[in-house]
Amino acid sequence: MNMLDIQILLIMMVVGAVIAVESRNLLSAIVAVGLVGLFQSLAFLLLMAPDLAIVQLVVEILGIVILLRATIKRDTISPEGGFRFLPVFAGIVLAAPIVIAACLTALELPAFGHPLMSVAKTYIADGLAKTGAGNIVAGIILDFRAYDTLGEAVVLFTAVIGALAVLRKVGRKQKEERSAAE
């Protein structure tokens, strides 16, 4: 595996994120966010994780569609903002401990490409025999670790119920009629 590919992709992701934050035009900011997701999907593909790459790509497309529908009819120019000393200073002070802690943690981790694999060794060795699934990832997340997947499904269910409760038509219609009557 060529490490240079991954590093180029990571740098492109950082560039896309900075463009998304700094751009004045909301439409180009959304396109830059899509760029970050696309490069992340490519990085997963290079790291030989096609399952993650597919999920990342399709979820990114759905997110971009929602963001575009939410912003394209609005005023696409964001408010003016200049460089102010205090917020930048506060941001640096708050971010510095997190960055330092992350760097210290990264030194302790096993080297890239050499994971510990104490539990996962069993999964990879016995996965096909115990689950019968040819795709070892599906065998792990839906058989060995199906309880985690149940939690994930509950999270998604709660998120959908929450979104539909906030965005439902009934309450808003009553409020609009009441404000029209006044």
Added chain:
Amino acid sequence: MMTNNQPGMTLIVKTITRLTVGVILLYGIYIVLHGHLTPGGGFAGGVIIALSFVHLMLAFGKEVALKRFSMAAASVFESLAGLMFLTVAVLGFLGGWFFLSIYGKGEPFALFSAHMVLLSNIAIGCKVGAGLFAVVLGMLILTKSEGKK
């Protein structure tokens, strides 16, 4: 149903959509059903199924997509699929434990193998597809209502 006279995008987009939307839906179903054999699985396939209906909605307007897959149908599908996944888990109690695989394994690399993974993939695919389509519908209804003001 999918005529050119309705509100929505231009004729080019509508023609291309009419050709591709069924293929995208079939591809999503393929990804869900082959989740235990090839990369993908219930979540990715469910998002692709939701995207095919979103594609229809963007090109032809809300009404055409709602006629295919209404809000009530999306709610029922999502809840039933969630219950189906839970049932797969609870049936493990027949063998002794929650989430115990009692369904047999089948022949490796055949379509009907790893029955627990297959059933869970189908349940999660239905759930994710219906749930995400319902969220997109909610977002669209919100923007329509604000546009009227």
